[in-house]
Amino acid sequence: xxxxxxxEMKAVADDLDRMAQGVRKAIQGAGEALLKSDVEAAQSVxxxxxxxxxLEASVIDQCVKLLAKQNPVATDLRVVVSTxxxxxxxxxMGDLAKHxxxxxxxxxxxxxxxxxxxxxxASMQDFLDETADRLVSMLADREAKTAELVIADDDKLDxxxxxxxxxxxxxxxxxxxxxxxxxxxxxxxLERLGDHAVSAAxxxxxxxxxxDPSKAPSRDEEGAID
Amino acid sequence: xxxxxxxEMKAVADDLDRMAQGVRKAIQGAGEALLKSDVEAAQSVxxxxxxxxxLEASVIDQCVKLLAKQNPVATDLRVVVSTxxxxxxxxxMGDLAKHxxxxxxxxxxxxxxxxxxxxxxASMQDFLDETADRLVSMLADREAKTAELVIADDDKLDxxxxxxxxxxxxxxxxxxxxxxxxxxxxxxxLERLGDHAVSAAxxxxxxxxxxDPSKAPSRDEEGAID
Numbered sequence: 001x002x003x004x005x006x007x008e009m010k011a012v013a014d015d016l017d018r019m020a021q022g023v024r025k026a027i028q029g030a031g032e033a034l035l036k037s038d039v040e041a042a043q044s045v046x047x048x049x050x051x052x053x054x055l056e057a058s059v060i061d062q063c064v065k066l067l068a069k070q071n072p073v074a075t076d077l078r079v080v081v082s083t084x085x086x087x088x089x090x091x092x093m094g095d096l097a098k099h100x101x102x103x104x105x106x107x108x109x110x111x112x113x114x115x116x117x118x119x120x121x122a123s124m125q126d127f128l129d130e131t132a133d134r135l136v137s138m139l140a141d142r143e144a145k146t147a148e149l150v151i152a153d154d155d156k157l158d159x160x161x162x163x164x165x166x167x168x169x170x171x172x173x174x175x176x177x178x179x180x181x182x183x184x185x186x187x188x189x190l191e192r193l194g195d196h197a198v199s200a201a202x203x204x205x206x207x208x209x210x211x212d213p214s215k216a217p218s219r220d221e222e223g224a225i226d
Numbered sequence: 227x228x229x230x231x232x233x234e235m236k237a238v239a240d241d242l243d244r245m246a247q248g249v250r251k252a253i254q255g256a257g258e259a260l261l262k263s264d265v266e267a268a269q270s271v272x273x274x275x276x277x278x279x280x281l282e283a284s285v286i287d288q289c290v291k292l293l294a295k296q297n298p299v300a301t302d303l304r305v306v307v308s309t310x311x312x313x314x315x316x317x318x319m320g321d322l323a324k325h326x327x328x329x330x331x332x333x334x335x336x337x338x339x340x341x342x343x344x345x346x347x348a349s350m351q352d353f354l355d356e357t358a359d360r361l362v363s364m365l366a367d368r369e370a371k372t373a374e375l376v377i378a379d380d381d382k383l384d385x386x387x388x389x390x391x392x393x394x395x396x397x398x399x400x401x402x403x404x405x406x407x408x409x410x411x412x413x414x415x416l417e418r419l420g421d422h423a424v425s426a427a428x429x430x431x432x433x434x435x436x437x438d439p440s441k442a443p444s445r446d447e448e449g450a451i452d
Contacts, residue, residue, distance in 0.1 A: 064307055071297035081290055081310070088311070169403050177395050180406050188414065 005070050012062045012083055019055045019090045020139050024132035026097035031125040033104035037111050045101035052094035059087035079207050086203040093196045096189045112182035116173050124160045124190045131197045142208040150201035157194035161187050231296050238288045245281045245316045246365050250358035252323035257351040259330035263337050271327035278320035285313035305433050312429040319422045322415045329412055338408035342399050350386045350416045357423045368434040376427035383420035387413050
């Protein structure tokens with residue numbers, strides 16, 4: 001039973017890898033769209049979201065079948081439940097990247113961001129690109145330690161998010177109302193991407209630790225999710 | 227086994243009822259805070275969020291135990307999985323109500339909204355109060371038909387959300403930058419509350435139909451979730 005469980009979880013893990021890679025591609029594409037007014041990148045993110053939706057449905061479907069057939073218990077069961085929740089978190093990250101791409105496409109051939117905002121958003125983007133790389137490598141290498149970096153670094157994104165508000169409120173910077181709106185919403189989308197990345201990182205720790213019980217985190221860490 | 231499954235699901239259903247009631251209270255409180263500058267209501271929503279977090283954790287924990295002990299299959303299994311996902315959706319609704327309460331508290335004794343915005347937001351609030359009532363009664367009465375109303379009505383909230391942008395962009399209305407920011411973010415929080423309510427309604431249909439297979443929706447309806 002254990003062998004079959006591990007084999008079937010491997011198939012699910014492959015789909016999770018694909019989802020994480022898809023999310024990384026969506027985040028990178030959203031950045032190209034936002035910071036370089038790359039409308040093809042924007043369209044690609046928007047069109048690609050359907051694949052992430054399908055992968056989420058596939059992961060959940062496989063997990064449900066695995067629960068029915070194998071009746072996993074204890075850690076195995078919690079790994080399956082966390083896997084379903086991770087798929088949902090990754091799917092939501094795809095939605096947020098899509099929102100960024102849509103906002104960028106709407107402003108094309110211009111940018112939704114004034115020049116004064118670009119440095120802050122470029123820093124947020126760098127942060128999220130690195131976070132997405134970490135999520136992909138955590139899943140691929142079954143390496144839980146990287147998660148600590150993702151979780152610890154979240155304050156940096158929050159500080160950048162605070163700067164977007166400072167800019168939007170700074171009367172010495174000439175901004176149209178549309179620009180104020182876009183700064184606030186784009187900042188929110190990127191900050192939420194970071195929140196979900198932290199949530200995903202916690203789940204990945206739990207899931208990869210489940211494959212190797214010597215790395216198991218305490219129940220509290222899993223409880224902190226969402 | 228079936229009897230035990232139903233008994234244990236009844237205990238979970240009671241917690242879901244409590245969650246839905248807690249979300250309704252949070253939405254109502256957020257409305258009092260936002261539209262009447264009621265800072266006590268705001269504080270109560272903010273303080274109460276921890277209970278929703280605890281209820282979510284409790285529902286998921288009970289579901290995991292139920293999966294381990296009873297190994298439900300077919301519809302029963304999907305009901306348990308949907309129940310976990312519903313708990314997460316309701317918890318997220320609590321977070322959004324808390325964001326509205328926090329924004330309102332920050333502006334106290336004033337309002338984050340200019341007078342010109344109050345009618346639109348009051349309409350959004352009425353909509354969400356009614357939606358929250360419907361979610362509570364759907365769960366309490368195991369009545370799936372109400373979900374159709376929640377799902378069908380979502381366009382109304384989207385239309386009101388669009389009006390918040392029109393107002394924020396209307397140069398003939400004198401708005402401070404903070405007011406523009408608050409209109410946009412509060413509009414986003416309320417719109418997301420509506421999105422989650424639709425998602426919750428779909429899950430409730432699936433869950434209550436699972437208790438009575440004659441009401442079972444097609445697989446497609448469940449697939450549309452998120």
